[in-house]
Amino acid sequence: MRFLERERAALEKLLPGLDDKLRAVPLMDLERPGSPAVGLFRACGGPGLLAPEEFQGRGAGALDAVRVQRALGSRSPSLAVATTMHHFSMATLVRLSQDGEGLEWMLVQAVASENKLMASGFAEGRSGTGILSPSMTAVPTPEGLRISGVKRPCSLARSMDLLTASVLVPGEDGGEPELAVALIPADSEGLAVSGFWSSSFLAGAESEQVTLDNVLVPADLLVRTACPPGARLDEVQTMGLVWFELLMTGSYLGAASALVERVLLNDRVPEGERVALLVAAEAAAAGVEGLARRVDEGGIDESVLAEALFVRYGVQDALGRIVPRAVELLGGLNFMSSDEVGHLAACTHGLALHPPARSRMTGPFARYLADAPLTVA
Numbered sequence: 596m597r598f599l600e601r602e603r604a605a606l607e608k609l610l611p612g613l614d615d616k617l618r619a620v621p622l623m624d625l626e627r628p629g630s631p632a633v634g635l636f637r638a639c640g641g642p643g644l645l646a647p648e649e650f651q652g653r654g655a656g657a658l659d660a661v662r663v664q665r666a667l668g669s670r671s672p673s674l675a676v677a678t679t680m681h682h683f684s685m686a687t688l689v690r691l692s693q694d695g696e697g698l699e700w701m702l703v704q705a706v707a708s709e710n711k712l713m714a715s716g717f718a719e720g721r722s723g724t725g726i727l728s729p730s731m732t733a734v735p736t737p738e739g740l741r742i743s744g745v746k747r748p749c750s751l752a753r754s755m756d757l758l759t760a761s762v763l764v765p766g767e768d769g770g771e772p773e774l775a776v777a778l779i780p781a782d783s784e785g786l787a788v789s790g791f792w793s794s795s796f797l798a799g800a801e802s803e804q805v806t807l808d809n810v811l812v813p814a815d816l817l818v819r820t821a822c823p824p825g826a827r828l829d830e831v832q833t834m835g836l837v838w839f840e841l842l843m844t845g846s847y848l849g850a851a852s853a854l855v856e857r858v859l860l861n862d863r864v865p866e867g868e869r870v871a872l873l874v875a876a877e878a879a880a881a882g883v884e885g886l887a888r889r890v891d892e893g894g895i896d897e898s899v900l901a902e903a904l905f906v907r908y909g910v911q912d913a914l915g916r917i918v919p920r921a922v923e924l925l926g927g928l929n930f931m932s933s934d935e936v937g938h939l940a941a942c943t944h945g946l947a948l949h950p951p952a953r954s955r956m957t958g959p960f961a962r963y964l965a966d967a968p969l970t971v972a
C-alpha cells in the first residue's frame with residue numbers, strides 16, 4: 596500500500612476524475628484567489644458527497660469522507676478547508692432531514708443533484724467571541740425575518756449558491772433570544788460579498804466577507820435550535836460540530852501529508868527518517884479514522900464530541916512535530932526553489948485557528964472531567 600493510496604482510492608471512488616484534474620494544476624495555482632479548484636470540485640459532483648444516495652448524493656460515510664478530505668488536502672489545502680465548510684452544512688441538513696417535514700430533504704436533494712455549494716457563516720470577525728454567540732440579529736416582519744450583519748471569514752463566499760448563517764432570533768413565544776441557522780440564497784436582495792482574506796495562505800478557500808443588509812428569510816428557511824447563546828449544545832449542533840472537527844482535521848492532515856509524501860519520494864532522505872515520518876503521519880491518521888468509525892456507528896453524543904476535540908488537538912500537536920521535520924528533511928534547496936514547501940507548511944497552522952480554540956476549551960474540559968456536561972465556548 597503506497598502512502599495516500601487508500602485516501603486517493605476513496606476520492607476516485609466517490610468523486611471520479613477529481614484527483615487527476617487537481618494533479619494537473621500546479622499547487623500554487625490551486626491555492627491562489629480565483630483558484631480553479633472549487634469549480635473542479637463542483638464539476639465532479641463534490642457538493643453531494645455526504646448526501647444519501649436516495650437524494651442523488653454520493654452517500655459517503657464519515658470514514659470515506661475523511662479520507663476524501665485528506666486526499667484533497669494533499670492536492671490543495673484551500674479546497675479541503677473550503678469544502679469542509681460545505682460538508683458541515685450538508686451534514687447538518689441531512690440530520691435535520693431525518694425528522695424534518697420535507698423541506699430539508701428537498702434542499703439536500705437540490706444541492707446534491709444540481710451541485711450547489713453552501714457556505715457556512717458562523718464567525719463574525721470579532722476576536723474573543725465564540726462561534727455560538729452571533730451578533731447577527733433578526734427583526735420579525737409579516738413576510739419573515741429581516742436579517743442584518745456581517746459574516747467573516749466565510750469560505751466559499753465567491754462560489755456559494757446558499758449561505759447557512761448563525762443568527763440570534765427572538766424566542767418563539769416572546770421569550771429569551773435563541774440561536775438559529777438561516778438558509779439564505781446567495782442571490783438574495785441585500786446580500787453582498789467583499790474582500791476580507793488578505794493572506795496568501797489558504798487564499799483559494801474564498802474566505803471573504805458576506806454582508807447581509809435587511810435580507811428577508813422566510814420562516815421555513817430558519818432552523819431554530821431552541822438554545823440561548825452560550826448554552827449546552829443540542830443534538831444537531833453536537834453532530835455538526837463533530838463532523839466539522841473530523842473533516843477539518845482530515846483536511847489539514849492532508850496538507851501535512853503532501854509534505855510527508857515529498858519526503859517519502861526523496862531517496863536522498865535516510866530510510867530511518869522516512870519511516871519515522873510515515874509512522875507519525877499514519878498514527879495521526881489512525882486517530883482521525885478511529886473517530887470517523889465511531890461517527891459511522893451512529894449515536895453521536897457529547898462523548899463523541901469530546902473525542903473529536905481530543906483527536907483534533909492531538910493532531911494539531913502531531914503536525915507541530917511532523918511538519919518542521921518534513922521541511923528540514925526536504926532541505927534548503929527545496930524550500931528555496933519554489934513557494935510550495937513553505938506554503939504547505941504555513942497552511943497546516945490553520946488547524947489551530949478553527950473553533951473552538953484550544954485555550955477556550957480548558958475550562959469546559961476541566962468541568963467535563965468532573966462530570967459536568969460538555970459545553971463549547
Ligand SMILES: Cc1cc2nc3c(=O)[nH]c(=O)nc-3n(C[C@H](O)[C@H](O)[C@H](O)COP(=O)(O)OP(=O)(O)OC[C@H]3O[C@@H](n4cnc5c(N)ncnc54)[C@H](O)[C@@H]3O)c2cc1C
Pocket residue numbers: 676680715716717718719721722723724725726747748749750751797800802945948949950952953954955972
Ligand atoms: C482558513 C479558514 C477558513 C475559515 N472559514 C470560516 C467559515 O467559512 N465560516 C466561519 O464561520 N468561520 C470561518 N473561519 C473562522 C474561524 O472559524 C474562527 O472563527 C476565526 O479564525 C477565529 O478568530 P480568532 O482566532 O481571532 O478567534 P478567537 O476566538 O478570538 O481566539 C483568538 C485567541 O484568543 C484566545 N482566546 C479567545 N477567547 C478566549 C477564551 N474565552 N478563553 C481563553 N482563550 C481565549 C485563544 O487563545 C485564541 O487562540 C475560518 C478560519 C480559517 C483559518
